[in-house]
Amino acid sequence: DSGVTQTPKHLITATGQRVTLRCSPRSGDLSVYWYQQSLDQGLQFLIQYYNGEERAKGNILERFSAQQFPDLHSELNLSSLELGDSALYFCASSVVAGGPVEQFFGPGTRLTVL
Amino acid sequence: DAKTTQPTSMDCAEGRAANLPCNHSTISGNEYVYWYRQIHSQGPQYIIHGLKNNETNEMASLIITEDRKSSTLILPHATLRDTAVYYCIVRVARSNTGKLIFGQGTTLQVKP
Numbered sequence: 541d542s543g544v545t546q547t548p549k550h551l552i553t554a555t556g557q558r559v560t561l562r563c564s565p566r567s568g569d570l571s572v573y574w575y576q577q578s579l580d581q582g583l584q585f586l587i588q589y590y591n592g593e594e595r596a597k598g599n600i601l602e603r604f605s606a607q608q609f610p611d612l613h614s615e616l617n618l619s620s621l622e623l624g625d626s627a628l629y630f631c632a633s634s635v636v637a638g639g640p641v642e643q644f645f646g647p648g649t650r651l652t653v654l
Numbered sequence: 655d656a657k658t659t660q661p662t663s664m665d666c667a668e669g670r671a672a673n674l675p676c677n678h679s680t681i682s683g684n685e686y687v688y689w690y691r692q693i694h695s696q697g698p699q700y701i702i703h704g705l706k707n708n709e710t711n712e713m714a715s716l717i718i719t720e721d722r723k724s725s726t727l728i729l730p731h732a733t734l735r736d737t738a739v740y741y742c743i744v745r746v747a748r749s750n751t752g753k754l755i756f757g758q759g760t761t762l763q764v765k766p
Contacts, residue, residue: 542697542699544697571752573752573753573754575754575756582756582757582758583692583698583741583756584756585753585754585755585756588751588752588753595750595751596750596751596753598753628695630697630698632697632698634752636752637750637751637752638748638749638750638751638752639747639748639749639752640686640703640705640747641752642688642700642703643698643700643752643754644700645697645698645699646697647696647697648695648696648697
């Protein structure tokens with residue numbers, strides 16, 4: 541158990557819909573990362589927040605947005621869903637924003653878009 | 655961040671050492687080598703990281719060549735539970751972001 545929690549574990553929805561994925565980082569970790577893992581793209585970095593502010597952005601679509609709240613939990617919002625958005629979405633956390641620190645990953649949310 | 659090259663797949667007998675190579679010939683002096691693994695769709699798990707010296711922890715050893723252009727992750731006594739995809743990642747040490755750029759990794763199959 542990494543200490544990072546993600547809800548829900550599974551999500552099934554239809555194209556065009558909007559969903560919210562939630563992540564609670566390890567106690568004491570200030571930085572949260574979101575990654576997407578699909579069969580054809582592998583593990584891809586989406587976005588990072590540090591202490592409530594966006595720190596780095598990867599290949600995140602404009603239909604996707606995220607935020608980190610004062611209690612440090614984070615939400616990833618996916619809208620106008622397409623079949624290709626079906627994937628595993630992982631959240632990770634680390635103590636600080638950068639440097640040689642390890643990231644702790646949650647168990648993931650499996651999103652299926654029908 | 656420097657690019658890494660890993661074999662697509664490897665087999666290892668249970669109880670034997672698993673040696674997973676990684677090539678990072680364009681690594682620069684301020685870049686660390688990290689290893690993570692992912693066991694069947696679970697969240698990736700940190701294994702070890704190093705800059706230029708060899709490193710060892712309770713999970714594995716990391717051997718980095720003197721020119722730092724390649725490294726080897728060693729699992730000393732592989733078990734069936736070590737079957738996973740292993741990712742070698744190179745990242746700038748004092749970056750203001752900890753984002754990880756994953757490649758395709760090496761699928762290690764530990765066989766009884």
